[in-house]
Amino acid sequence: MDKNGSNRILIVDDDPGVRRLLTRCLGDAGWEVVAVSGIPEAFHEFQPGRFNALLSDVDLPGSKDGIGLARELMSMDPALRAAMMSGTPVNEEKAKRAGLGLFLHKPFELGAVVGLMKSFRTDRGAAAAKPDHILLVEDDADVREIIALCINTAGWEAVAARNGAEALRIFERGKFHMLIADVRLNGGIDGIEVAKRFLGFEPKLKVVIISGIPGISNRVKEAGLGLFFPKPAGIEALADFLELSRAHFENGVSKRLLIVEDDAVELEEHCLMLRGIGYEVTGAHSAEEALACAQNGRFDAILTDNLLPGMTGLRAISELKKRSTAPILLMVNQPSPEVEKDALLLGAAAVIEKPLDYPLLDRKLADPLP
Numbered sequence: 001m002d003k004n005g006s007n008r009i010l011i012v013d014d015d016p017g018v019r020r021l022l023t024r025c026l027g028d029a030g031w032e033v034v035a036v037s038g039i040p041e042a043f044h045e046f047q048p049g050r051f052n053a054l055l056s057d058v059d060l061p062g063s064k065d066g067i068g069l070a071r072e073l074m075s076m077d078p079a080l081r082a083a084m085m086s087g088t089p090v091n092e093e094k095a096k097r098a099g100l101g102l103f104l105h106k107p108f109e110l111g112a113v114v115g116l117m118k119s120f121r122t123d124r125g126a127a128a129a130k131p132d133h134i135l136l137v138e139d140d141a142d143v144r145e146i147i148a149l150c151i152n153t154a155g156w157e158a159v160a161a162r163n164g165a166e167a168l169r170i171f172e173r174g175k176f177h178m179l180i181a182d183v184r185l186n187g188g189i190d191g192i193e194v195a196k197r198f199l200g201f202e203p204k205l206k207v208v209i210i211s212g213i214p215g216i217s218n219r220v221k222e223a224g225l226g227l228f229f230p231k232p233a234g235i236e237a238l239a240d241f242l243e244l245s246r247a248h249f250e251n252g253v254s255k256r257l258l259i260v261e262d263d264a265v266e267l268e269e270h271c272l273m274l275r276g277i278g279y280e281v282t283g284a285h286s287a288e289e290a291l292a293c294a295q296n297g298r299f300d301a302i303l304t305d306n307l308l309p310g311m312t313g314l315r316a317i318s319e320l321k322k323r324s325t326a327p328i329l330l331m332v333n334q335p336s337p338e339v340e341k342d343a344l345l346l347g348a349a350a351v352i353e354k355p356l357d358y359p360l361l362d363r364k365l366a367d368p369l370p
Contacts, residue, residue: 009117011035012042012056012066013085018106022055022113029114029236038062039069048077053120055104055113058086058095067098081120101145115235116146120153132249133174134242136160137167137181137194138210146235147180147210154242155250164189171198176205177249180238182231183211183220192223206276208241210234221268227276240359241276247362248278255365256280258297258326260290260304260313270303273358287316294323301365302328305354306339314339317346327369331356 009031011022019035026033034051036042038061054073056066070082084095087106095103104113134156138144144160151158159174161167163185179198181191195207209220212231220228229238248254257279261267264285271281282297284290287308294302302320306313317328327349332339340351349369352361 007053007120008032008034008051009053009055009120010042010045010051012038012054012060012069014038014057014061018057025113026117029117031117039064042069042073046073046076049079051077051080053117054080054082055117056082056084058084058091059088067095067100070100071098083116083120102149103142109232112146112232112235115150115232115239120149132177133157133159134178134180135167135171135174135176137162137164137179137185137191139163139182139184139186143182143231147238150235150239150242151180154239155246156242163187164191164194167194168197171201176202178206178208178245180208180210183209183213183216192220192225195225196223206245208238208276210238227272241273244277244359244362251278254278254280255300256282256298257365258282258284258290258293258299258302258324260284260287260302260308260316261331262286262305262308270356277358277362287311287313287319290316291319291323294320294326299324299326301349301369302326303331303352304328305331307333314343314346317343317348321347329364329369 007030009026011019011033013019014037023033023035034045036045054070056070058066060066066084070084074080074082082100083102083104084100085104085106085108086092092103102116104116134151136144136147136151136158138147139162148158148160159170161170165187179195181194183191185191191209195209198205199207207226209225209228210231217228227241257274259267259270259281261270262285267283267285271283274281282293284293287304288310290304302324304313304316313330317330320328328347330343330348330351331354332351333354335351335353343351350364
């Protein structure tokens with residue numbers, strides 16, 4: 001990592017298409033990318049401290065492969081984090097024998113790539129002051145390792161279990177802030193059943209369910225469980241969630257939010273995500289319901305959709321301000337200068353675009369709003 005705190009990754013792959021794809025994908029995710037085609041160029045670009053991550057193909061032209069390259073670069077810079085990638089199945093075991101357990105299979109899901117690299121980022125501020133434990137239940141060793149890295153890098157401490165029975169034994173011996181469980185597990189007890197049993201012991205436990213099974217989110221919802229992240233694409237969103245929830249946990253202050261959204265699915269998603277991060281959230285399905293809430297409760301911020309049945313969010317701004325001193329943020333599907341101008345003139349603190357970018361929203365709520 002350089003002095004200004006940017007994250008820089010070195011990508012080594014002899015396929016120009018792969019280099020272009022990873023450069024675009026990781027660049028969009030906030031990385032500064034240097035991509036080269038082989039080992040001589042990698043050594044030319046590398047200096048200790050210049051990169052905080054290496055992503056290399058195993059099979060490269062020349063006498064040395066990507067595994068040998070990684071080990072030599074890591075000996076030059078012990079802080080370097082390295083991951084291997086390959087379309088050849090035997091290369092995974094070869095990498096693990098060399099002590100390089102992080103491995104991406106080609107062709108890879110871009111969500112998995114970004115999720116893994118997210119755990120390598122180093123611009124996360126000071127070390128956590130109050131470590132706490134998250135129990136991770138996942139039978140896929142590669143996914144388990146990636147998510148554990150996300151947990152630990154966010155400032156939590158991961159305790160991993162391979163199946164439901166092992167998770168139950170671990171849970172009996174410790175105290176956990178959160179459970180992250182895959183739905184499909186080996187051993188007869190699935191993640192949903194694990195979560196329900198744990199909540200019977202500890203009703204305040206935060207629960208996150210992950211799965212790559214199509215349609216499983218409906219079963220999670222029917223079970224009354226917390227947040228759901230799909231695999232593998234949702235791993236980056238999970239990493240964001242872990243960072244945000246850690247920041248709120250350390251801060252120890254829970255802000256009160258009123259969210260106004262007529263779409264029941266969207267409202268539930270907003271409430272689950274923001275409660276999981278650490279906010280106290282009250283939901284309202286209409287402007288009229290929100291006015292009653294604002295009259296009877298105290299809030300630190302109010303978020304209202306614009307398109308509502310009856311009174312619109314835009315019209316509700318002035319009425320809400322008569323009942324609450326909380327800053328008001330108007331949520332819109334398609335921002336326009338005209339709507340933003342009208343909202344600010346009516347007294348809104350900001351206009352934010354849907355679907356909500358939760359890290360961006362969290363930053364807005366952390367700053368003083370007019």
